[in-house]
Every structure is written in C-alpha cells, then in structure tokens.
C-alpha cells in the first residue's frame with residue numbers, strides 16, 4: 575500500500591515550495607518553483623496546482639488535503655490573506671476557495687509560524703507534549719501556539735504573533751510601525767541594529783567594525799571571542815527571555831521551541847534566555863518549562879503537510 579501523505583505549501587516571497595509528508599512527518603518529496611507574486615493570485619493558484627500534480631504523479635495516490643502556509647496575517651476562516659509584505663498582490667483574494675476549486679479537495683490557509691508550531695508539536699515532539707509554543711527566528715520573529723493538541727488561531731486568525739509583543743517601551747522601531755517589539759530586538763534586523771549601536775557607543779576593536787555583517791558574521795565573531803558580538807547576542811537573549819517570561823505567564827506551556835535561521839545561533843543566547851526565565855519567582859511554571867532549539871530546519875513546511883492530514 576502507498577504511503578498516506580499530506581501536502582504542505584510554503585509560500586514565500588521568492589519561492590513556492592511544496593512538501594509531501596507522512597502523518598509522522600517523514601518527507602517523501604519536496605518540489606519548488608518561483609512564486610512570482612507580480613503575476614497575481616491566479617498564477618499562484620495555477621503554480622500550486624501544478625506542484626501538487628507533479629508530486630502526485632511522482633508518489634502515486636492522492637493527497638486528501640492541502641495546507642498553504644504564508645508569512646502574513648491570515649483570515650483563517652475565510653481563507654484570505656489579509657496582509658503580507660511579501661505577497662501583497664494576493665491580499666484580499668479568496669485563495670483558499672480558488673485552490674479548493676482547482677484541486678477538488680479541502681485546503682486550509684495559515685500563517686507560516688503557526689504551521690511551524692504544528693510541526694514542532696506533531697513531528698518534532700511527536701505529540702507527547704500538549705502545550706507547545708514556537709518562536710520562528712528570522713528577519714522577523716513569528717509565533718505559533720498549540721494548546722491541548724489544537725492550533726490556536728484566535729478570533730481573527732491572528733493569535734500568537736509573538737514577535738510583536740512589546741518588550742521595551744521606547745525600544746527599537748519595528749517593521750510593524752510600533753516600537754520595542756520582540757522582533758525589533760531579536761530578529762535579524764534587531765540584531766543588526768544592536769551591533770550597530772554597540773559599535774557606535776564603544777571604542778571597541780570588534781571585527782564587525784566597517785563590515786556589512788550578516789547574522790552569521792555576528793555568530794562567527796562571537797564564537798571567535800569577539801566581546802561586542804557576544805554582548806549583542808546577550809541582548810538578543812535578554813529580549814527573548816522577557817518574551818518567554820510573558821509567554822509563560824500567559825500560556826503556561828510545556829515547551830517553547832526556537833526555530834528558524836537565528837535559532838542555529840541558539841548556543842550564543844540561550845543561557846541568557848534561561849537566566850531571565852529562571853529569575854522569575856513562580857517556580858512551578860518556569861521549572862516545568864522546556865526551552866528547546868528545533869532540530870529540523872523545515873518545521874513550517876512539514877508542519878503544514880502534516881496539518882493537511884489533521885485539519
């Protein structure tokens with residue numbers, strides 16, 4: 575008998591990636607094509623349908639469902655992308671309905687970090703912990719929550735936008751227009767700004783000076799003993815730690831999983847995150863909490879594929 579599989583589509587601004595995975599999260603096939611948001615939402619629906627067709631031709635059988643994960647604010651009930659900086663031309667278009675009509679099967683549309691949360695809960699942690707939160711650490715910081723085995727979407731589909739929790743009053747400007755959001759201090763642009771400020775305020779001999787540095791450069795510098803780079807990661811850890819504290823008081827989770835590109839540098843800031851959480855007086859929830867770094871880099875797409883079977 576053929577493997578039963580779901581298909582998750584990760585719709586980024588540059589690439590559209592479709593992943594077929596078993597209910598346990600074993601990836602059977604993964605194909606991608608340029609997204610081309612400039613061609614509008616109908617071209618997106620056609621490209622997605624083509625990827626699904628190619629996967630099914632290759633694997634045989636038919637996936638019972640499809641889940642599309644996008645970076646942005648998703649109206650989950652209507653299946654409409656409300657706001658997305660990378661996929662502006664799709665905003666307001668009835669994506670889910672068009673995909674359902676084209677593919678003749680149930681389709682769901684979700685925020686990509688929410689799907690990473692599903693991947694963390696269902697695949698990485700094998701559904702053993704019922705209350706799992708995720709922080710996806712990239713340019714911005716995304717969030718997702720699975721509570722009692724259910725994906726939290728909120729009243730309008732916007733729940734778990736943890737990157738926009740206010741951490742510092744009068745903090746750094748965030749891409750959302752506010753100040754002091756978690757992502758403005760712990761996303762890649764927050765990290766760059768932190769390094770920039772440290773370079774401006776200190777007469778240090780950091781190797782990052784006069785360099786158009788990437789997050790990897792800051793990680794390499796810290797690992798090589800560069801004090802300014804180490805301080806930058808401590809500040810990222812401090813912002814994340816305060817975010818974790820707020821999340822624990824709100825959700826009392828079993829685990830918070832750090833995923834995404836900047837989670838690879840977790841060793842440079844996790845001690846600070848833990849120290850910040852450990853300083854809280856409520857020992858019950860903080861003693862219970864597991865802070866984990868995702869082992870798999872593809873939690874969003876594999877989470878969407880598995881969710882396509884669970885939804």
Ligand SMILES: [Zn+2]
Pocket residue numbers: 737738748749750751752755757
């Ligand atoms: Zn913000």
